[in-house]
Amino acid sequence: xxxxxxxxxxxxxxxxxxxxxxxxxxxxxxxxxxxxxxxxxxxxxxxxxxxxxxxxxxxxxxxxxxxxxxxxxxxxxxxxxxxxxxxxxxxxxxxxxxxxxxxxxxxxxxxxxxxxxxxxxxxxxxxxxxxxxxxxxxxxxxxxxxxxxxxxxxxxxxxxxxxxxxxxxxxxxxxxxxxxxxxxxxxxxxxxxxxxxxxxxxxxxxxxxxxxxxxxxxxxxxxxxxxxxxxxxxxxxxxxxxxxxxxxxxxxxxxxxxxxxxxxxxxxxxxxxxxxxxxxxxxxxxxxxxxxxxxxxxxxxxxxxxxxxxxxxxxxxxxxxxxxxxxxxxxxxxxxxxxxxxxxxxxxxxxxxxxxxxxxxxxxxxxxxxxxxxxxxxxxxxxxxxxxxxxxxxxxxxxxxxxxxxxxxxxxxxxxxxxxxxxxxxxxx
Ligand code: GDP
Ligand code: IMO
Ligand code: MG
Numbered sequence: 001x002x003x004x005x006x007x008x009x010x011x012x013x014x015x016x017x018x019x020x021x022x023x024x025x026x027x028x029x030x031x032x033x034x035x036x037x038x039x040x041x042x043x044x045x046x047x048x049x050x051x052x053x054x055x056x057x058x059x060x061x062x063x064x065x066x067x068x069x070x071x072x073x074x075x076x077x078x079x080x081x082x083x084x085x086x087x088x089x090x091x092x093x094x095x096x097x098x099x100x101x102x103x104x105x106x107x108x109x110x111x112x113x114x115x116x117x118x119x120x121x122x123x124x125x126x127x128x129x130x131x132x133x134x135x136x137x138x139x140x141x142x143x144x145x146x147x148x149x150x151x152x153x154x155x156x157x158x159x160x161x162x163x164x165x166x167x168x169x170x171x172x173x174x175x176x177x178x179x180x181x182x183x184x185x186x187x188x189x190x191x192x193x194x195x196x197x198x199x200x201x202x203x204x205x206x207x208x209x210x211x212x213x214x215x216x217x218x219x220x221x222x223x224x225x226x227x228x229x230x231x232x233x234x235x236x237x238x239x240x241x242x243x244x245x246x247x248x249x250x251x252x253x254x255x256x257x258x259x260x261x262x263x264x265x266x267x268x269x270x271x272x273x274x275x276x277x278x279x280x281x282x283x284x285x286x287x288x289x290x291x292x293x294x295x296x297x298x299x300x301x302x303x304x305x306x307x308x309x310x311x312x313x314x315x316x317x318x319x320x321x322x323x324x325x326x327x328x329x330x331x332x333x334x335x336x337x338x339x340x341x342x343x344x345x346x347x348x349x350x351x352x353x354x355x356x357x358x359x360x361x362x363x364x365x366x367x368x369x370x371x372x373x374x375x376x377x378x379x380x381x382x383x384x385x386x387x388x389x390x391x392x393x394x395x396x397x398x399x400x401x402x403x404x405x406x407x408x409x410x411x412x413x414x415x416x417x418x419x420x421x422x423x424x425x426x427x428x429x
Contacts, residue, residue, distance in 0.1 A: 002427035004026075005216075005217040006219055007219035007240060007242050007319050008219055008261075009223055010223070011221075012269070013264075013270065014263055015262055015328060016041055016057075017041030017052065017057045018044070018410060019410070020056075020057040020058065022415065024064055029205075029208055029214070030064055030217075031066070031216070032055075032056045032068050033217055033244055034239055035073070035221055036054060037054045037106075038053075038126070038131045039052075039054070040298075041296070043057050045415055047414075051296050053082060056068070057218060066098070067249070069202075069249035070100040070202065073103065074104070074106065076106075076186070076187070076190045080194065097197050098198075100202070102146065104135070104144065107130070107159075108182065108183065111129065111130035111133075112169055114129065115173075123272065124235075132236070144162065149191065150195065159183060159184075160180070163180055209251070219241075219245070226240050229241060259319050260407065260425075261321030261404075262324070264307075266291075267305040267311070275303055276344060277341045278303055279304055284303075284304050288301060291331040306338075306366070307341065310341060310353070311354055312398075313401070321404065323406075325406070325407055328410065329391060329410070332373065333379075336373045338372075339369070344367065345366075345367055372390050374387075374391040374394075381411065387409075407422045
């Protein structure tokens with residue numbers, strides 16, 4: 001029995017969906033512990049592309065069971081849409097998906113608040129899915145949980161007080177009275193569709209742990225979007241780091257065996273905020289095109305930059321990631337030179353540790369180590385030894401600088417476009 005947490009080590013979109021699918025063969029249960037439908041996890045198999053936002057990617061793996069843990073914020077309408085999306089593709093959900101009673105929900109007024117704040121000067125560049133306002137309500141103790149949604153009286157009371165409290169915001173979009181009617185109508189439609197999936201998932205997990213099942217926690221977003229450790233305020237409103245798996249599912253930290261981090265061979269971020277190694281201009285644009293870099297949720301172009309070891313080392317440390325999956329090395333295939341950032345110049349000093357100050361982050365100048373490229377295609381290569389020597393050197397150098405072992409290298413979207421370096425990297429595999 002083992003519990004493995006899979007996390008993004010950058011600003012999200014590292015390829016967690018693909019890696020999760022690869023690791024799902026080992027797992028009995030796949031669990032989301034934070035975020036909501038701001039995530040977009042792409043899985044390509046049988047030549048078909050699936051993008052999942054809320055339901056764990058493990059649902060695509062026949063026979064695996066999935067949980068949406070209490071730390072996730074759930075938009076009930078989006079949830080039903082995703083269930084329908086999967087059912088249309090003949091993916092069985094019944095007896096395979098469980099949603100925590102304690103999940104906080106997202107309502108249209110959360111999306112209004114998100115959209116409203118995105119119009120202000122202080123905008124973050126969010127996905128406008130209402131994620132931040134829903135978590136805000138949770139911690140302000142006015143949120144509405146799944147368990148409350150399921151009880152007629154409790155729900156109506158809580159909804160009314162929320163509509164009253166947020167009336168100033170709501171009125172910018174519609175009248176609170178008509179919004180109440182809309183939400184009640186939506187509830188009448190969606191509740192019968194989701195009721196049977198709702199369960200005490202923390203209790204379920206405890207019993208599966210006692211039965212010695214293998215459990216994979218699928219992180220959304222990434223360390224640099226973590227509300228505590230990321231590039232605040234340009235972060236998401238949850239804890240994507242591995243520690244979030246404990247509070248986000250009700251699983252004690254001592255039970256976690258391994259943390260697997262996922263990083264791209266370069267860096268991307270969607271939305272606003274500091275990005276020290278960002279490549280601007282035509283070269284950045286060409287890399288973005290090669291990587292087909294558009295956000296899987298919003299369709300916005302991703303900003304592209306060189307791999308940042310200062311950032312990566314911090315993400316590895318905070319997560320306790322001992323194993324790393326390196327994705328998208330194919331995007332670098334044609335480059336003559338590849339840069340990796342090993343330090344930040346700040347004033348007359350050199351920073352090796354990621355700074356938290358907004359001012360410092362805006363002003364640092366990345367210091368690069370330049371490695372020779374491999375100038376040949378990596379797709380189709382199936383063993384580490386067959387990779388071009390410079391590609392192997394690139395991988396080994398990252399391992400050396402970060403003090404971790406790569407477990408696999410991905411050079412394409414498909415499952416088969418993967419090299420396993422360490423065959424048995426999961427406990428009890
Ligand atoms: P996630 O949010 O971490 O699951 O990542 P996304 O699905 O948002 O973004 C990753 C994108 O890169 C998706 O379109 C994947 O299909 C694609 N992808 C994943 N691994 C590779 C790879 O090794 N090479 C290439 N070219 N694309 C990849
Ligand atoms: P996956 O799981 C990349 C970013 C948004 C924005 C910031 C806050 O696919 O890696 P939010 O709507 O969460 O309040 O937006 O976080 N963001 C992501 N960027 N991948 C994601 O998820 C993201 N989820 C949120 O672009 O900058
Ligand atoms: Mg994504």
